[in-house]
Amino acid sequence: METLSTTCVIAGGGPAGMMCGYLLARAGVDVTVLEKHKDFLRDFRGDTVHPSTLQVMHELGLLEEFLKLPHTRIRTGNIEIGDEHFTIGDFGYLPTAAKFIALMPQWDFLDFLAAQGRKLPNFHLLMQTQAKDLIAQGERICGVLATGPNGNVQIKAGLTIAADGRHSTLRDKSGLKVDDLGAPFDVLWLSLPVLPGDPADLIGKVRDGQLFVMIYRTDYWQCAYLIPKGSFDTIKADGLTKFRSRLKSIAGFAAGRIDETIKDFDQVKLLTVTVDRLEKWARPGLLCIGDAAHAMSPIGGVGINLAIQDAVATANILSPVLTRGVPTFRDLKKVQKRRQFPTRVIQGFQVMAQRFMLAPTLAAMKTPKPPGIVRLLNTWPWLRQFPARFIGMGVRPEHVRLPKR
Numbered sequence: 001m002e003t004l005s006t007t008c009v010i011a012g013g014g015p016a017g018m019m020c021g022y023l024l025a026r027a028g029v030d031v032t033v034l035e036k037h038k039d040f041l042r043d044f045r046g047d048t049v050h051p052s053t054l055q056v057m058h059e060l061g062l063l064e065e066f067l068k069l070p071h072t073r074i075r076t077g078n079i080e081i082g083d084e085h086f087t088i089g090d091f092g093y094l095p096t097a098a099k100f101i102a103l104m105p106q107w108d109f110l111d112f113l114a115a116q117g118r119k120l121p122n123f124h125l126l127m128q129t130q131a132k133d134l135i136a137q138g139e140r141i142c143g144v145l146a147t148g149p150n151g152n153v154q155i156k157a158g159l160t161i162a163a164d165g166r167h168s169t170l171r172d173k174s175g176l177k178v179d180d181l182g183a184p185f186d187v188l189w190l191s192l193p194v195l196p197g198d199p200a201d202l203i204g205k206v207r208d209g210q211l212f213v214m215i216y217r218t219d220y221w222q223c224a225y226l227i228p229k230g231s232f233d234t235i236k237a238d239g240l241t242k243f244r245s246r247l248k249s250i251a252g253f254a255a256g257r258i259d260e261t262i263k264d265f266d267q268v269k270l271l272t273v274t275v276d277r278l279e280k281w282a283r284p285g286l287l288c289i290g291d292a293a294h295a296m297s298p299i300g301g302v303g304i305n306l307a308i309q310d311a312v313a314t315a316n317i318l319s320p321v322l323t324r325g326v327p328t329f330r331d332l333k334k335v336q337k338r339r340q341f342p343t344r345v346i347q348g349f350q351v352m353a354q355r356f357m358l359a360p361t362l363a364a365m366k367t368p369k370p371p372g373i374v375r376l377l378n379t380w381p382w383l384r385q386f387p388a389r390f391i392g393m394g395v396r397p398e399h400v401r402l403p404k405r
């Protein structure tokens with residue numbers, strides 16, 4: 001079997017793994033990132049690049065170049081409850097270089113990071129290479145066993161990072177314990193055409209026990225239709241006609257586009273919502289970050305944001321250690337200590353919103369009364385900065401604190 005050696009091996013070339021790999025390599029650490037797919041092309045994978053991530057790009061001196069990639073800018077958050085429209089968030093107030101959410105296909109974002117990484121001699125990205133197991137020496141993890149295009153390969157490393165997403169193989173192999181926080185709903189993703197005169201923004205719609213989110217993507221609407229957990233099979237069994245009429249009753253100005261667009265359930269992608277987190281993010285030689293440490297609910301679209309923030313914190317804390325030697329278990333625990341609080345606060349908010357807003361709305365089958373807070377935000381524009389700050393910047397935002405070597 002081929003054997004490679006590196007200072008840090010990262011399993012998973014998603015937002016957490018690519019950003020962490022790039023930052024560590026930039027700080028002078030030899031890094032090998034493994035991605036099981038041959039490219040980053042994946043539909044509906046989450047395309048939101050939040051102001052805090054754009055701020056990280058700004059701190060890295062990459063923002064200007066990054067924003068040359070085609071993207072759409074979301075500046076406000078809006079909600080329609082029945083026939084009433086409310087603006088409830090405004091990113092224009094944020095103290096960040098970019099005062100908007102950039103919507104960009106995730107593969108463009110990851111390709112961009114990969115291209116930046118490839119400029120560094122100590123950044124190695126192995127595509128079509130899937131981490132299968134951990135290599136252990138006594139209690140300590142010292143690398144991974146993977147399968148690549150040329151067969152099996154063992155990659156020895158002083159630090160192994162599991163950034164392989166919500167179904168993380170390495171997390172399973174590590175024996176670290178996961179707490180499932182539960183989610184009462186799933187999401188169906190679908191696209192609808194954009195027509196001249198459409199509003200260019202983010203709109204959540206609530207009506208008759210249905211929840212629908214429309215995200216403007218310049219040439220199409222990316223739409224999320226929320227359903228009670230596990231009910232997609234029943235929806236499919238009821239047939240396409242019934243599904244289309246449900247969509248038409250909630251899609252407002254886009255209702256007339258449903259029949260000619262949704263011809264098959266294959267056009268609808270199910271996101272099984274999971275909210276969980278590890279009790280301990282590390283064991284000696286191994287650290288989990290991003291969705292591998294905490295799968296987020298789609299509420300607020302913050303999964304990518306948190307994954308990037310984990311990557312920045314990991315690089316800030318561990319790169320000085322990795323340039324000198326091998327991090328201790330104590331070093332790895334510092335990453336959890338830093339990132340656990342923001343993760344808990346955001347997941348806490350998501351679980352409350354699921355329990356007290358989404359689940360009752362889906363169950364009630366009628367349009368709820370607009371809550372007082374929604375009316376307040378709509379009336380006082382200045383207040384809209386608070387939800388925008390929570391969603392756009394998160395809690396305790398991370399800043400790049402690395403020397404470029």
Ligand SMILES: Cc1cc2nc3c(=O)[nH]c(=O)nc-3n(C[C@H](O)[C@H](O)[C@H](O)COP(=O)(O)OP(=O)(O)OC[C@H]3O[C@@H](n4cnc5c(N)ncnc54)[C@H](O)[C@@H]3O)c2cc1C
Pocket residue numbers: 011012013014015016017034035036037044045046047048129130131132163164165166168169170189270271289290291292296298301302303304305307
């Ligand atoms: C359908 C859908 C829609 C979403 N929409 C949004 C959104 O709009 N906004 C948002 O912020 N978040 C969204 N999310 C969540 C968001 O995508 C994740 O929170 C975020 O991508 C987590 O980043 P990550 O790097 O930790 O993991 P991932 O993005 O899951 O990346 C993990 C990577 O590891 C690779 N991999 C997996 N196993 C292995 C292995 N064994 N070896 C090597 N490579 C491996 C995978 O191919 C993948 O590239 C969505 C998620 C889904 C599924």
